[in-house]
Amino acid sequence: xxxxxxxxxxxxxxxxxxxxxxxxxxxxxxxxxxxxxxxxxxxxxxxxxxxxxxxxxxxxxxxxxxxxxxxxxxxxxxxxxxxxxxxxxxxxxxxxxxxxxxxxxxxxxxxxxxxxxxxxxxxxxxxxxxxxxxxxxxxxxxxxxxxxxxxxxxxxxxxxxxxxxxxxxxxxxxxxxxxxxxxxxxxxxxxxxxxxxxxxxxxxxxxxxxxxxxxxxxxxxxxxxxxxxxxxxxxxxxxxxxxxxxxxxxxxxxxxxxxxxxxxxxxxxxxxxxxxxxxxxxxxxxxxxxxxxxxxxxxxxxxxxxxxxxxxxxxxxxxxxxxxxxxxxxxxxxxxxxxxxxxxxxxxxxxxxxxxxxxxxxxxxxxxxxxxxxxxxxxxxxxxxxxxxxxxxxxxxxxxxxxxxxxxxxxxxxxxxxxxxxxxxxxxxxxxxxxxxxxxxxxxxxxxxxxxxxxxxxxxxxxxxxxx
Amino acid sequence: xxxxxxxxxxxxxxxxxxxxxxxxxxxxxxxxxxxxxxxxxxxxxxxxxxxxxxxxxxxxxxxxxxxxxxxxxxxxxxxxxxxxxxxxxxxxxxxxxxxxxxxxxxxxxxxxxxxxxxxxxxxxxxxxxxxxxxxxxxxxxxxxxxxxxxxxxxxxxxxxxxxxxxxxxxxxxxxxxxxxxxxxxxxxxxxxxxxxxxxxxxxxxxxxxxxxxxxxxxxxxxxxxxxxxxxxxxxxxxxxxxxxxxx
Numbered sequence: 001x002x003x004x005x006x007x008x009x010x011x012x013x014x015x016x017x018x019x020x021x022x023x024x025x026x027x028x029x030x031x032x033x034x035x036x037x038x039x040x041x042x043x044x045x046x047x048x049x050x051x052x053x054x055x056x057x058x059x060x061x062x063x064x065x066x067x068x069x070x071x072x073x074x075x076x077x078x079x080x081x082x083x084x085x086x087x088x089x090x091x092x093x094x095x096x097x098x099x100x101x102x103x104x105x106x107x108x109x110x111x112x113x114x115x116x117x118x119x120x121x122x123x124x125x126x127x128x129x130x131x132x133x134x135x136x137x138x139x140x141x142x143x144x145x146x147x148x149x150x151x152x153x154x155x156x157x158x159x160x161x162x163x164x165x166x167x168x169x170x171x172x173x174x175x176x177x178x179x180x181x182x183x184x185x186x187x188x189x190x191x192x193x194x195x196x197x198x199x200x201x202x203x204x205x206x207x208x209x210x211x212x213x214x215x216x217x218x219x220x221x222x223x224x225x226x227x228x229x230x231x232x233x234x235x236x237x238x239x240x241x242x243x244x245x246x247x248x249x250x251x252x253x254x255x256x257x258x259x260x261x262x263x264x265x266x267x268x269x270x271x272x273x274x275x276x277x278x279x280x281x282x283x284x285x286x287x288x289x290x291x292x293x294x295x296x297x298x299x300x301x302x303x304x305x306x307x308x309x310x311x312x313x314x315x316x317x318x319x320x321x322x323x324x325x326x327x328x329x330x331x332x333x334x335x336x337x338x339x340x341x342x343x344x345x346x347x348x349x350x351x352x353x354x355x356x357x358x359x360x361x362x363x364x365x366x367x368x369x370x371x372x373x374x375x376x377x378x379x380x381x382x383x384x385x386x387x388x389x390x391x392x393x394x395x396x397x398x399x400x401x402x403x404x405x406x407x408x409x410x411x412x413x414x415x416x417x418x419x420x421x422x423x424x425x426x427x428x429x430x431x432x433x434x435x436x437x438x439x440x441x442x443x444x445x446x447x448x449x450x451x452x453x454x455x456x457x458x459x460x461x462x463x464x465x466x467x468x
Numbered sequence: 469x470x471x472x473x474x475x476x477x478x479x480x481x482x483x484x485x486x487x488x489x490x491x492x493x494x495x496x497x498x499x500x501x502x503x504x505x506x507x508x509x510x511x512x513x514x515x516x517x518x519x520x521x522x523x524x525x526x527x528x529x530x531x532x533x534x535x536x537x538x539x540x541x542x543x544x545x546x547x548x549x550x551x552x553x554x555x556x557x558x559x560x561x562x563x564x565x566x567x568x569x570x571x572x573x574x575x576x577x578x579x580x581x582x583x584x585x586x587x588x589x590x591x592x593x594x595x596x597x598x599x600x601x602x603x604x605x606x607x608x609x610x611x612x613x614x615x616x617x618x619x620x621x622x623x624x625x626x627x628x629x630x631x632x633x634x635x636x637x638x639x640x641x642x643x644x645x646x647x648x649x650x651x652x653x654x655x656x657x658x659x660x661x662x663x664x665x666x667x668x669x670x671x672x673x674x675x676x677x678x679x680x681x682x683x684x685x686x687x688x689x690x691x692x693x694x695x696x697x698x699x700x701x702x703x704x705x706x707x708x709x710x711x712x713x714x715x
Binding site for chain 2: 154
């Protein structure tokens with residue numbers, strides 16, 4: 001009997017105009033999103049390779065270490081291959097972090113900053129399609145699942161037989177869910193084929209595992225709206241009422257809660273603006289520069305007599321002084337900036353964490369955070385990258401300071417030709433799958449809980465449903 | 469056999485929809501129940517199908533208490549409702565196949581369904597047409613075909629002839645007569661006194677949840693049913709149902 005109900009449900013859905021419409025739209029949107037994702041990734045990869053080469057060439061072409069210290073180096077964030085399906089914040093946040101002695105590294109040069117029109121409409125990635133379009137389809141498939149049958153009279157007719165209600169709701173749920181997945185699975189498989197055959201895209205075993213987990217999250221997210229649709233359909237006596245209620249809940253879940261959560265977190269845990277932090281850093285930098293000038297003058301006055309006696313010894317002493325003094329001053333700047341940054345980041349993390357946790361009431365937020373973490377295109381990944389650049393800065397500073405000291409030739413006044421072969425390299429270790437998985441457990445759990453709650457609600461409501 | 473014993477239904481809002489209803493429909497009998505809208509006819513059917521719980525009293529199908537064992541009781545009853553839309557995207561045969569399977573009839577072939585549809589008077593061209601394009605009469609024929617395929621010993625019909633054209637109405641009555649002749653107990657709630665008079669073995673009048681009059685076809689032979697209908701619908705009865713010979 002269950003098989004008959006499932007079969008009927010699938011047949012009833014796939015012969016309906018809404019299925020044809022959903023299937024066509026899903027195919028077009030999913031394939032378009034993956035194609036766009038692949039095209040963007042290839043362009044970003046090219047850009048990244050070019051940026052690395054350009055950066056190296058730029059550094060090598062500097063006449064001396066002073067000049068190199070002035071321009072610093074640019075650390076580029078490598079594009080993530082799973083950005084093809086979940087763009088995340090990649091386009092909104094900068095892709096380059098300049099590292100130099102004076103300034104604290106920050107991400108600049110985002111796609112949105114270079115072309116703000118992209119920011120107006122956002123990106124059309126697969127997550128967007130699942131979050132907005134397919135969740136609406138899930139509602140479209142279920143809003144009249146129970147109440148529609150009541151209106152048609154088929155529910156009474158079915159239940160006039162020895163059909164247990166639990167079997168009927170189970171059959172409707174399974175059949176309806178399969179019908180919803182059909183228009184999704186076919187274009188998804190085609191999309192995966194695009195990923196497989198595109199030459200510049202190579203997915204590692206870990207990437208495939210991540211991709212499967214992202215798809216699992218998509219299915220869970222759609223299941224939330226599917227079971228919610230069943231629930232509301234089993235609680236209403238008119239399909240028009242059911243649709244309106246579901247639409248209202250959808251707007252609240254997808255549009256309102258995530259934004260309100262961020263605003264609320266900002267109110268509960270306010271943080272100073274970036275400008276305030278920068279102003280504090282600049283003030284300290286000026287203070288150090290002024291102290292540095294004084295120290296330099298004092299040192300030269302104090303050692304002026306030595307310069308008359310033994311020039312060579314004086315030059316060596318001066319070289320040593322410059323090297324140590326520069327290092328001392330930059331260390332002070334770094335320490336101060338690091339302390340300011342640490343406090344700021346701590347406050348920012350607390351605010352972010354509150355916003356994320358508040359917004360998780362919405363399945364849309366759980367989907368967004370979970371899939372971005374799995375695709376390594378979320379806030380975590382950018383924080384990790386920036387942290388790695390900040391950790392690299394003192395290493396670089398130490399290297400450039402040592403080079404600055406050694407580069408002064410007091411005899412000839414010539415500058416030493418720069419060599420960057422021994423320059424320490426920035427290393428960025430992307431997050432491991434196990435770590436990402438741990439971070440997404442709350443999101444998976446929340447989606448699972450919502451599915452269970454809504455489905456149990458639908459189940460219990462249907463057992464008591466007034467079929468008249 | 470269909471039977472109610474002191475069946476009472478009071479809704480949550482306090483409305484008394486059925487007040488101590490007692491009647492019996494024997495095998496091979498058509499019982500037509502009249503009453504204005506809200507008199508309690510449909511409530512009685514809903515109680516037989518266990519769609520709502522009774523406040524007190526018992527509804528029995530083949531001697532099985534529907535409140536105690538609803539699934540077992542429903543095996544012995546077919547139901548035809550007033551205005552069933554069915555699955556619009558399905559053809560007549562697909563609809564018939566689905567409801568037959570729900571009724572436990574799994575081994576029927578397309579030709580079996582075609583034979584039933586032909587028997588209820590549906591045109592052959594309509595067998596494979598989508599039901600959403602059917603007229604009300606065609607849908608009612610399909611509804612009765614679903615009941616015919618189930619072949620239960622008892623049939624409940626909730627105003628099945630409303631909106632049917634004369635030809636469809638006549639074909640419909642012929643099928644009910646065939647059902648009775650094969651020994652089925654048929655309970656039909658209706659306003660259609662003319663058609664009911666043609667086939668009913670007994671009729672009952674309900675008013676405000678009470679069965680206020682019951683007569684056999686023999687007793688009605690020399691009476692004007694229209695006058696009776698008007699009389700019982702307007703009168704404040706104050707009396708319980710007059711017992712009829714078969715009760």
